[in-house]
Amino acid sequence: MLITIEGIDGSGKSTLLARLRELLADLDPLFTREPGATWVGESVRRAIAERMDPITEALLFCADHAAHIDTVIRPALGEERLVISDRYADSRFAYQPVVLDGVLPDPLQWLRRIHEGWSIRPDLTFLLVLPIEDAVKRLDPEKKREYFENAAILERVQENYLNLAAADPSRFVVVDALLEKEEVARFIAGEIRAGARSSRRRPRA
Numbered sequence: 001m002l003i004t005i006e007g008i009d010g011s012g013k014s015t016l017l018a019r020l021r022e023l024l025a026d027l028d029p030l031f032t033r034e035p036g037a038t039w040v041g042e043s044v045r046r047a048i049a050e051r052m053d054p055i056t057e058a059l060l061f062c063a064d065h066a067a068h069i070d071t072v073i074r075p076a077l078g079e080e081r082l083v084i085s086d087r088y089a090d091s092r093f094a095y096q097p098v099v100l101d102g103v104l105p106d107p108l109q110w111l112r113r114i115h116e117g118w119s120i121r122p123d124l125t126f127l128l129v130l131p132i133e134d135a136v137k138r139l140d141p142e143k144k145r146e147y148f149e150n151a152a153i154l155e156r157v158q159e160n161y162l163n164l165a166a167a168d169p170s171r172f173v174v175v176d177a178l179l180e181k182e183e184v185a186r187f188i189a190g191e192i193r194a195g196a197r198s199s200r201r202r203p204r205a
């Protein structure tokens with residue numbers, strides 16, 4: 001079963017993932033992330049830091065996704081492992097349309113077409129949602145900021161996420177990221193356990 005965790009910068013994904021490692025340890029999940037699970041992810045981080053042109057950046061994120069699927073996700077799913085990814089394709093569908101606005105006529109359609117035929121659809125996606133000002137307050141002032149970490153960009157990214165969730169309600173679970181950390185983690189761990197139980201009862205398509 002493939003679970004993905006999505007949300008804007010500062011929504012609490014890393015905090016949540018650290019707690020899920022403890023709460024779900026008995027299920028022996030494989031925790032992974034985008035960008036960064038493969039060496040292609042390092043190129044992506046460099047492209048973000050150097051602010052490469054938006055098409056290069058988008059294609060690097062897609063290349064990282066392809067390598068991630070090939071080397072991490074598909075083998076783990078083949079062994080019937082529970083896989084939990086910190087960011088996945090929906091990050092592309094939420095962030096890159098903002099960066100590609102004015103560069104391409106329909107960025108989301110372009111991005112969806114690039115993923116067609118090889119990307120693997122998650123079984124469940126948890127989307128952490130919170131007011132932009134709270135997310136910005138949570139960003140670490142000591143850390144160098146990626147250019148996405150800006151209120152105006154994050155506002156549009158979150159709007160894109162909410163549209164993705166509204167269009168695919170059977171996959172997305174929208175979670176209030178202002179709830180206590182422990183409440184968020186326990187709720188999501190419970191939902192993952194319930195999903196894992198029901199996926200064991202039905203054969204994989």
Ligand SMILES: Nc1ncnc2c1ncn2[C@@H]1O[C@H](COP(=O)(O)OP(=O)(O)OP(=O)(O)O)[C@@H](O)[C@H]1O
Nearest residue numbers: 008009010011012013014015138177178179180181
């Ligand atoms: N539910 C919560 N309530 C209050 N503070 C929280 C909550 N979840 C996370 N935080 C705090 O918010 C800050 C950012 O959290 P975290 O690093 O987990 O976010 P993130 O989504 O992984 O961010 P990024 O995508 O930028 O890495 C941290 O200081 C964390 O302790």
Ligand SMILES: Cc1cn([C@H]2C[C@H](O)[C@@H](COP(=O)(O)O)O2)c(=O)[nH]c1=O
Nearest residue numbers: 009034035061087091092095096146148
């Ligand atoms: C996968 C992916 C990520 N991004 C953005 C989102 C973040 O601002 C950075 C790095 O991610 P992290 O979780 O903060 O380490 O990259 C993106 O724009 N498009 C993507 O596909």
